[in-house]
Amino acid sequence: MNNTILKTQDLRKEFQVRVGFLQKERKITAVDNVNLNILQSETIGLVGESGCGKTTLGRILAGLLSPTSGRFFYKEKEITEIGKKKNKQIRREIQMVFQDPFSSLNPRMTVSDILSRPLKVFKIGKNAKERTNMVLETLESVGMKSEHMSRYPHEFSGGQRQRIAVARSLIVNPDFIILDEPTSALDVSVQAQILNLLLDIKNNFQLTMLLITHDLSVARFQCDRIAVMYMGRIVEISDKEALFNSPAHPYTRILLTSIPRTDPAQRREKAVSTGEVPSLLNPPSGCYFAPRCPLKMDICERSAPELKRVNKHQTCACFAVENKR
Amino acid sequence: MERILEVKDLKIQFDTEEGTVYALENVSFHLNKGEILGIIGETGSGKSVTASAINRILPVPPARIVNGEIIFQGKDVLQYKREEMNRIRGKKISMIFQEPMTALNPVFKIKEQMSDVIMHHQKINRKKAVKQATEMLEQVRIPDPEMVLDKYPHELSGGMRQRVMIATALSCEADLLIADEPTTALDVTTQDQILALIQDMRKNLDISVILITHDFGVVAEICDTVAVMYGGSVVEFTDIYTLTKKPYHPYSNGLLKAIPPVDQTIEKLNTIPGSVPNLLKPPPGCRFHPRCENALEKCKIDPPSLTEIEENHFIACYNPIKGGEDNE
Numbered sequence: 001m002n003n004t005i006l007k008t009q010d011l012r013k014e015f016q017v018r019v020g021f022l023q024k025e026r027k028i029t030a031v032d033n034v035n036l037n038i039l040q041s042e043t044i045g046l047v048g049e050s051g052c053g054k055t056t057l058g059r060i061l062a063g064l065l066s067p068t069s070g071r072f073f074y075k076e077k078e079i080t081e082i083g084k085k086k087n088k089q090i091r092r093e094i095q096m097v098f099q100d101p102f103s104s105l106n107p108r109m110t111v112s113d114i115l116s117r118p119l120k121v122f123k124i125g126k127n128a129k130e131r132t133n134m135v136l137e138t139l140e141s142v143g144m145k146s147e148h149m150s151r152y153p154h155e156f157s158g159g160q161r162q163r164i165a166v167a168r169s170l171i172v173n174p175d176f177i178i179l180d181e182p183t184s185a186l187d188v189s190v191q192a193q194i195l196n197l198l199l200d201i202k203n204n205f206q207l208t209m210l211l212i213t214h215d216l217s218v219a220r221f222q223c224d225r226i227a228v229m230y231m232g233r234i235v236e237i238s239d240k241e242a243l244f245n246s247p248a249h250p251y252t253r254i255l256l257t258s259i260p261r262t263d264p265a266q267r268r269e270k271a272v273s274t275g276e277v278p279s280l281l282n283p284p285s286g287c288y289f290a291p292r293c294p295l296k297m298d299i300c301e302r303s304a305p306e307l308k309r310v311n312k313h314q315t316c317a318c319f320a321v322e323n324k325r
Numbered sequence: 326m327e328r329i330l331e332v333k334d335l336k337i338q339f340d341t342e343e344g345t346v347y348a349l350e351n352v353s354f355h356l357n358k359g360e361i362l363g364i365i366g367e368t369g370s371g372k373s374v375t376a377s378a379i380n381r382i383l384p385v386p387p388a389r390i391v392n393g394e395i396i397f398q399g400k401d402v403l404q405y406k407r408e409e410m411n412r413i414r415g416k417k418i419s420m421i422f423q424e425p426m427t428a429l430n431p432v433f434k435i436k437e438q439m440s441d442v443i444m445h446h447q448k449i450n451r452k453k454a455v456k457q458a459t460e461m462l463e464q465v466r467i468p469d470p471e472m473v474l475d476k477y478p479h480e481l482s483g484g485m486r487q488r489v490m491i492a493t494a495l496s497c498e499a500d501l502l503i504a505d506e507p508t509t510a511l512d513v514t515t516q517d518q519i520l521a522l523i524q525d526m527r528k529n530l531d532i533s534v535i536l537i538t539h540d541f542g543v544v545a546e547i548c549d550t551v552a553v554m555y556g557g558s559v560v561e562f563t564d565i566y567t568l569t570k571k572p573y574h575p576y577s578n579g580l581l582k583a584i585p586p587v588d589q590t591i592e593k594l595n596t597i598p599g600s601v602p603n604l605l606k607p608p609p610g611c612r613f614h615p616r617c618e619n620a621l622e623k624c625k626i627d628p629p630s631l632t633e634i635e636e637n638h639f640i641a642c643y644n645p646i647k648g649g650e651d652n653e
Contacts, residue, residue, distance in 0.1 A: 049512035157600040157601075158368075158600075187539065188367065188580060192584075193596045193598075195585065196594055214512070215585075216513075220585060220590055221594065244587070244590075255514065259542065259587050260517075260542030261587065261588065262542050262569060262581065262584055262586070263545060264545045264546075266545075267545075267546060267547075272514075272517060274518075276485075276515060277512070
């Protein structure tokens with residue numbers, strides 16, 4: 001079970017942006033030397049606030065962006081090196097589901113077209129009939145019916161569209177699915193349906209999943225392990241229960257206590273956090289979280305901490321946490 | 326307790342090219358002075374239409390107010406003439422929106438935008454208005470108000486912009502602040518700060534607040550009372566403690582249980598089957614009945630009206646959850 005399916009080594013992505021009146025070209029580092037191991041059949045959550053690089057990292061792993069530097073391995077093959085032809089096979093094995101089902105489905109294609117397109121691309125199925133059967137089977141596995149096949153995306157609700165998007169990723173029989181905020185465009189009652197569905201799919205198909213989300217309660221429901229990102233860097237990777245019961249990194253702690261609870265008896269008197277996320281154009285030196293950190297020490301402003309093991313279940317990039325041990 | 330606002334049987338429809346949208350029906354609730362009322366609902370539940378109606382910013386037509394009263398400080402705002410309402414809006418009733426970037430004008434500095442609002446409602450000159458704006462920015466805990474005043478909206482972060490919006494909204498000493506999804510576009514750590522700020526403003530400036538949101542957590546964090554809306558109707562209205570512990574309406578209960586908890590790991594989420602109704606063709610009777618486990622024959626024909634079943638606990642349901650299912 002504990003086989004690594006995907007591994008990144010110092011993965012880095014920089015973007016050139018033009019800022020200001022003079023349109024000066026500047027560089028921002030969206031993903032900053034990320035080292036991540038994803039194990040076979042686990043669901044790993046990638047959480048963080050907007051702009052932390054979680055989506056960029058997901059898109060690199062899905063092959064939609066190429067990294068500036070660093071390497072990543074899928075089933076021990078180095079993706080950054082292999083040729084286009086071999087890459088196609090891997091593209092089948094790694095699928096992605098996007099946040100907004102209103103824009104990720106082609107409005108001019110019927111559900112049946114949407115789902116059979118990947119089959120044609122990857123030359124799966126002998127003939128049209130076989131492909132139709134596969135489409136039907138997959139639709140049913142996400143809770144849709146055969147009568148939906150000839151309809152267009154606009155005829156469906158947001159939840160149903162997201163089911164179609166999930167079906168499209170499942171139909172090519174992938175090993176690894178990247179879900180980028182799959183429920184954040186949906187209402188709570190519909191989100192619950194999709195989250196239950198994803199959990200069922202994961203168990204039935206023995207899939208490995210990477211769930212990108214800003215919502216920690218969604219991550220708690222869905223994931224086995226969780227990686228927390230802040231300004232392009234991973235600051236903590238922990239097993240789920242450990243992360244929620246004893247968060248290691250001070251940022252994780254603040255993130256967790258900032259979430260409003262649905263029980264008014266648990267109200268807090270004051271805001272727990274201070275300050276805001278600094279601009280990536282002008283990052284602080286040393287640890288990026290230092291300016292907001294309650295545990296800040298001198299060293300934090302000079303150098304950036306690396307991810308180190310805290311205990312059996314947790315790794316964390318923080319000098320203060322290192323010191324305490 | 327003094328009631329600052331009472332909405333009674335509000336019914337609003339929109340005449341569109343596709344037909345009549347039955348946007349609001351059976352909307353009633355009230356707000357006591359100094360309290361925070363949360364209006365919670367999913368997409369299309371009518372929460373924003375309700376807010377816009379109170380502040381009279383609904384475009385009429387296509388909107389049509391079929392029925393109802395909105396009593397604010399003893400008078401029905403629906404009866405005000407346009408000019409009268411212009412004096413109340415922004416002065417007595419202020420509103421902030423979800424996306425502060427679209428609410429602020431991108432080509433003017435914060436200084437100009439804030440002082441324009443102040444000068445519109447108070448007969449003072451620009452210099453005094455800017456001074457007042459500076460004080461308001463201090464109130465909303467912006468560390469360097471002079472610097473922020475000199476900036477354009479795009480130069481500020483999302484949290485900063487929302488602070489500027491709150492400061493602007495409160496600069497004329499409004500009695501009622503309507504906040505329409507004020508933290509939805511923000512990250513949780515920033516949301517936390519803005520919610521704390523709204524609570525402080527309520528205490529310090531003695532205002533009443535209506536907070537519109539789709540997030541139960543936000544309501545539970547700062548609201549005193551809560552109105553749950555579904556498909557254009559208020560289905561339950563009570564204080565927040567009662568609602569989270571003992572919801573009577575099947576929808577409120579279902580919604581609460583559909584939220585993945587942060588404090589514990591669970592195996593399966595409760596779901597409400599189906600999705601929200603299309604208000605061009607709302608279901609007859611109770612608009613929730615097609616998704617309701619407790620639905621009776623009667624629910625399919627006759628819409629239930631909002632009635633007080635316990636003191637200060639209103640529901641619109643013929644077959645509520647027995648004795649209020651205890652969520653403890």
